[in-house]
Amino acid sequence: MPWVKSLLVVLLALIATAFGVIATTAALAWQKLPELDQILDYQPKIPLRVYSAEGEPLAEFGEERRVVLNVHVVPEHLKLAILAAEDERFYEHPGVDVVGIARAALVNFVRGGRAQGASTITMQVARNFYLSREKTFNRKFYEILLAFKIERELTKDQILELYLNQIYLGQRAYGFAAAARTYFGKPVQELSLAEAALLAGLPKAPSLLNPLRNPEASKRRREYVLSRMLDAGFIDQAQYETARAEPIVLVQDRSRRDPAAINDNGTGQYVAEMARLFALERFGEAAYTAGIRIFTTIRIEDQRAAEAAVRHGLLAYDRRHGYRGPEGWIAPEAITEEDWDALDAQLSGFPDLPDALAAVVVEANERKLVVWRHGQTIEFTGKALDFVRSNIGTKIPEAKRLRPGAIVRIRALPEGRWELTQIPEAQAALISIDADTGAVRALVGGYDFSLTKFNHATQGQRQPGSSFKPFIYSAALEKGWGPGSWVEDEPISFSAEVTGSKDWEPKNYDNRYEGWMRLRDAVAKSKNVVAVRVLNDITTGYAQQWLTRFGLDPAKHPPYLAMALGSGSATPWEMARAYAVFANGGYLVEPYFIQEIRDAQGNLLLRVQPKVAARDAPRVLSERNAWLMDSLLRSVVERGTATAARKLKRSDLAGKTGTTNNQVDTWFAGYQPKIVAVSWLGFSQPRSLGRAETGGRAALPIWIEYMETALRGQPEVKRPMPEGISTVLLGDVPEYHYSEFPPPEPYPPMPEFPEFLYEHPAANDTSEDPLYDLIRQRRLPQPVEPRHAPILERPFLN
Known part of the structure; x- marks a missing residue:
């Protein structure tokens, strides 16, 4: 029929015209397409990463979490999951899948809406690199053209690699490697089929399908x-059924199921923050996107031991001072209605901390306390209630009472046991360095980085107390004092003219005095009065200048007699550097925590070359001064205020406890000749820790627990006595002194008797001997052999 032919001609003309218009438009648009330099020379935003000395990751910083993958290391089941979810015919089409478009159009027509899209992986790469996500025909047209252009320039594997590394998958994770670590805490090579399927389903709607926020939606997508x-x-x-039945276990789920896992809230976070600040200062904002890798000196086993020791020391201190009451409250209706999902959601508002997991009380009376935590019910009875017993009962004010809805903290113990605890109010710090190089082995700035970003190990300027005394004694050795020197442990007072301010009478910590004693015993027992007498003898100005040998700032330690008691200020970092001089035989080494820095390609940007003791570090103490100080500080461990450290069963440990006025700061600074460690415990805002809290009780246990790990496999070090030191026997005990100075006296100085006294008739009765009476009254050491001074008496006593 003529009209049919005419219609066909018109249709063909229209189609030809349409194709012509499309071809012309495409040709014009093709000329405007961007060059592919951005993907041909792909430079992804790779975050700053910080590692331990062994290469263990500590932290990463940047807006985008990303781990760049080579397509050939991606497991096959992950590739197949991605293709099934996004582009089944990826290896067959030229960038645009006509079959896929037709299938999607059919499905959408049947369902009456936009149920499926038809973007290929290549089109998604084009959109992610060059286009916006606006849903317009113009944008889609350019997306198709760019897909064809990309397919002309790159292989299929190259395109897939770009997709694997660039696609956004929620939680700031860009690329499948980053997502695998973010959601499952593992590399892509360890993903199961079910986990791979879950990640492959995320590109469709990363926020909506985020398994952390919407587990049911992510499960359906999987x-x-x-x-x-x-x-x-x-x-x-079979594979399908197995994968479909596999439960979704995310990173935080493993923490909930395994209480020990929560004890690692990110190892080495204080050190990682120090590294971040260093990188920001050196490289600027580019540090967050250039893939810079910082390798620290931190030894991962030491670091974990240090963090555990700080936590345990704080929890022990906190436990000694009683329970403060519930941390917060949850509406009890969720408990009575047994709405566990709602309860779980509310409990998530109280983040877990290492050794302090959040739980909610569901039942409380004088006999038992029942708490609930993420599906697990735990019951406490008997002695397990002792810590919180004062907060149980109807007579307790509601704000302090443990009742349903109260938030408490629990701690996992060995053998599946639990104990009630709380987040400590006090803080603590520990730093450990290599005595010969200064390399920081471990550094902890507080209980947990999420609680406080303030780094008490490097920023906490605190009074060092008696842990400062060794620097005074080191100076005194050069002035003729020695470990065997006699010194009087008796009250002493100084006038305002001497102190420069007001009258001062220093006291021993326990207000006990022992009369004449050897300097070694005074150091071991941490006698305050003795330290002040020694400083007064050598002068404050001389001692202040001596401090510079240890890297200490004299401006922080004014030249007053109170300096002997550590009234100045220092950080644990500074104290570790100073004690390393004693540990390594007299050399000043500078602590450092960065070993090397590399760029994203592995090129070396920085390597630290430390000055090493006995090689190129400056000698600041003579060998004999360091040796004698080591001998004195070992006495503190052997028979002084740090005898608790003898549990380590080593003969090469030395150190000094420190406690300041009113027990505001507690310290232990100690070492083995290869490892120096300093621990501190106190409140961030200085206040008393309590009357009985001393360096030996609060800080020393932290040091001991850490050193149990740090010294494992470390051989004992025996130091040979250097030249310039002589030995003298005091009874059966050898003592040491500088050879050019006289040896110590066998007896303490005796009092002089006035000439007007005359001989007592009972000359042989030592019980009435005034010398022996003095010995009793002033607690002088008993002589080895009886000594009879003339027995004298005042005339008017006849």
Whole structure:
């Protein structure tokens, strides 16, 4: 029929015209397409990463979490899951899948909406690199053209690699490697089929399908991906059923199921923050995107031991001072209605901390306390209630009472046991360095970085107390004092003219005095009065200048007699550097925590070359001064205020406890000749820790627990006595002194008797001997052999 032919001609003309218009438009648009330099020379934003000395990751910093993958190391089941979810015919089409478009159009027509899209992986790469996400025909047209252009320039594997590394998958994770670590805490090579399917389903809607926020939606999407894999023949029925039945276990779920896992809230976070600040200062904002890798000196085993020791020391201190009451409250209706999902959501508002997991009380009376935590019910009875017993009962004010809805903290113990605890109010710090190089082995700035970013190990300027005394004694050795020197442990007072301010009478910590004693015993027992007498003898100005040998700032230690008692200020970092001089035989080494820095390609940007003791570090103490100080400080451990450290069963440990006025700061600074460690415990805002809290009780246990790990496999070090030191026997005990100075006296100085006294008739009765009476009254050491001074008496006593 003529009109049919005419219609066909018109249609063909229209189609030809349309194709012509499209071809012309495409040709013009093609000329405007961007060059592909951005993907041909792909430079992804790679975050700053910080590692331990062994290469263990500590932290990463940047807006985008990203780990760049080579397509050839991606497991096959992850590739197949991605293809099934996004572009089943990826290896067959030229960038645009006509079959896929037709199938999607059919499905959308049947469902009456936009149920499926038809973007290929290549089109998604084009959109992610060059285009916005606006849904317009113009944007889609350019997306198709760019897809063709990309396919002309790159291989399929190169395109897939770009997709694997660039696609956003929620939680600031860009690329599948970063997502695997973010959601599952593992590399992509360790993903199961079910986990791979879950990640492959995220590109469709990363926020909506985020398994951390919407586990049910992510599970449904995972099942869809698995079904697509089954339909495509990528997996068989058995694999499908196994993967479909696998529960979704995310990183925080493992922490909830394994209480020990929560004890690692990110190892070495204080050190990582120090590294971040260093990188920011050196490289600027580019540090967050250039893939810079910082390798610290931190030894991962030491670091974990140090963090555990600080936590345990703080929890022990906190436990000694009683329970303060519930941390917060949850509406009890969720408990009575047994709405566990609502309860779980409310409990998540109280983040877990290492050794202090959040739980909610569901039942409380004088006999038992029942708490609930993420599906687990734990019951406390008997002695397990002792810590919180004062907060149980109807007579307790509601704000302090443990009742349903109260938030408490619990701590996992060995053998599946639990104990009630609380977040400590006090803080503590520990720093450990290599005595010969200054390399920081471990550094902890507080209980947990999420609680406080203030680094007490490097920023906490605190009074060092008696841990400062060794620097005074080191100066005194050069002025003729020695470990065997006699010194009087008796009250002493100084006038305002001497102190420069007001009258001062220093006291021993326990207000006990022992009369004449050897300097070694005074050091071991941490006698305050003795330290002040020694400083007064050598002068404050001389001692202040001596401090510079240890890297200490004299401006922080004014030249007053109170300096002997550590009234100045220092950080644990500074104290570790200073004690390393004693540990390594007299050399000043500078602590450092960065070993080397590399760029994203592995090129070396910085390597630290430390000055090493006995090689190129400056000698600041003579060998004999360091040796004698080591001998004195070992006495503190052997028979003084740090005898608790003898549990380590080593003969090469030395150190000094420190406690300031009113027990505001507690310290232990100590070492083995290869490792120096300093621990501190106190409040961030200085206040008393309590009358009985001393360096030996609060700080020393932290040091001991850390050193148990740090010294494992470390041989004992025996130091030979250097030249310039002589030995003298005091009874059966050898003592040491500088050879050019006289040896110590066998007896303490005796009092002089006035000439007007005359001989007592009972000359041989030592019980009435005034010398022996003095010995009793002033607690002078008993002489080895009886000594009879003339027995004298005042005339008017006849």
